[in-house]
Amino acid sequence: MNIDSIQNGIVLDHIRAGSAMEIYHTLRLDDLDCTVAIIKNVKSRKMGKKDIIKIDEAINLDLEVLGFLDPNITVNVIRHGALAEKRALQLPKRLQGVVRCKNPRCITTEEPNCEHSFYLANPEAVKQGEEPVYRCSYCESAYRAS
């Protein structure tokens, strides 16, 4: 399968296989007018299988949101058809209006104009290599991706 290489834009590599669509929607890439290619289940030596997203425009990506979704993603910035920069992802301390709290008893499920908000609950443990845990700023439920 051939997908054209891009001249100026961004390639999100090493996306966990099967999660490219979630990233596409959360980053609101569907709002873009440029070409966006989602490549699923690409063979990978490191991961077995991975997803890739190619964006044919040099947009400003929210790296914190991307770090929250999957901190292992590689962000490659392409200029004039060549790799110009690799950007490191960081875990955000706080996430505003990105994902919704899934606790049905949370006030955010019924209060209008209540922006969903999460905070990183275990920053010290993350430094020791543990998985990050994000909690809702209202009800403190841990965020689950699925």
Place this chain on the structure above:
Amino acid sequence: MAQARTLRHLIDSRDLSVREIASLLRTADAILAHPKEYAAACAGQKIATLFYEPSTRTRLSFEAAMLELGGAVLGFSSQDSSSAAKGESVADTIRIVSGYADAIVLRHPKEGAPVVAAKYAAVPVINAGDGGHNHPTQTLTDLMTIHRELGGLEGLTVGLCGDLKFGRTVHSLVSAMTRYPGTRFVLIAPQELQAPEYVLDMIRQAPAECSFTLRRSMEEVMPSLDVLYMTRVQKERFFNEADYVRLRDSFVLDPRKLRGAKTGMIVMHPLPRVNEIDPKVDESPYARYFEQANYGKYIRMALLLALLKGEGGAL
């Protein structure tokens, strides 16, 4: 309403430091000793009790607390008798009530509602229970009971019995007691209702040195306990009725199970109880759950004084 001090809310019991809790306890002790001296302490002030779901002890104890401080009370006791029934948001209700009262006491079935309230309030907000999440004034009541009945909060063996998985009062009390050195928690529950891992983590990572043991019956640990905190084992928490019937009696306290208890041990319960404490225990020297409910009024008086007047200088 003039706000001489920085606006302060009580949303979670962790909002209060150990020092601030000690200050509230001292104020509550002083009120208990000399109630007349406080009879006009909040004269001319009002609290609004906004109860979106029913409550007996919490609402009445807040209202009694404010009345005994010489203040006035307004509010509603169910969602149906408020504009919430017409679909008004918490944010709008709070903005409006901020103009009518000097503090807002809020109970809401949705978790995190007091966080929304605090965002929009121009007066202090006190969380009087938000779903299964937080109930900080119940925790203050529990701490006051232990402080009054046992003379301190450090180095105690605290047995927690019943539904330790879903019981918010238990989680909140564990969180509060982990800040007092030497607390030994004895978690007595059927496997299905044992404390969740995050509660055990709170003890493992406690700021003060604390420990815990997991048990399935109360008789074996009774002689070691300073406090036995009972909670209700609810039928709906079990997958099948057979398990419920098999286990429920193990977690019902009766005079026979109290035989090994040491002198001075106290039995507590957040109330309402259903059948988890045999009424015969009420007459035993260990029962303190009715005193506990009564202490709730005094610690709420201390809290209102602190939030409205800066009494004790702590909050």
